[in-house]
């Protein structure tokens with residue numbers, strides 16, 4: 001198989017990161033979760049609320065390390081777990097709508113993919129970050145199923161939230177991500193849509209591997 005980039009976009013808790021990790025492992029590719037980068041900037045904003053986000057972005061030191069899964073370091077500190085907390089989730093879509101934030105992160109993400117061999121997941125990967133990706137997936141699932149998956153996720157992480165709260169959050173973030181001015185979440189014309197509702201992780205992974213091997 002020739003060296004390619006795979007873009008996986010879709011709404012919250014569709015299964016993007018889980019599947020992207022597995023696909024990268026099986027195909028010997030690098031996995032990048034771009035949502036974690038937006039969450040890290042959001043964490044910095046929460047820690048320094050009086051500082052303009054445009055100023056925060058200029059001086060931020062963000063490092064992604066791939067050792068047995070992706071770890072993200074914000075100004076030298078591993079924030080991989082902290083960025084999943086509710087306060088970050090509540091603010092990330094707002095922070096992600098800032099042009100300065102998107103310009104900075106998209107540039108970093110493009111540098112990470114210029115030598116190919118990357119599976120990258122997010123909201124604008126197939127439309128803005130790597131529009132020339134050899135394989136683009138638009139991953140969706142019902143709100144109910146995504147909320148149930150996130151509920152399990154949160155329970156495993158010790159994060160409090162009821163199913164009803166998660167349904168509200170998922171619908172809120174879907175709306176914000178899809179209607180924002182800059183780089184809204186949308187399916188690229190050449191993306192293949194996979195509705196993972198009722199599909200197992202293995203079935204979705206195998207489907208993407210099969211598509212990648214045809215490239």
Ligand SMILES: Nc1ncnc2c1ncn2[C@@H]1O[C@H](COP(=O)(O)OP(=O)(O)O)[C@@H](O)[C@H]1O
Nearest residue numbers: 012013014015016017018149153196199200201
């Ligand atoms: N096809 C699937 N079936 C059941 N659970 C899934 C499936 N895909 C992902 N999950 C689970 O759903 C949760 C959210 O998946 P995640 O990869 O974080 O979604 P995203 O990156 O799209 O937000 C994780 O706990 C993951 O294990």
Ligand SMILES: Nc1ccn([C@@H]2O[C@H](COP(=O)(O)OP(=O)(O)O)[C@@H](O)[C@H]2O)c(=O)n1
Nearest residue numbers: 012013034035036038092093096122123124
């Ligand atoms: N490429 C990306 C990735 C995430 N994001 C933003 O970051 C938020 C968190 O992304 P995430 O992938 O960690 O969120 P989940 O889908 O895992 O809940 C999203 O709701 C978007 O607002 C973005 O704007 N562009």
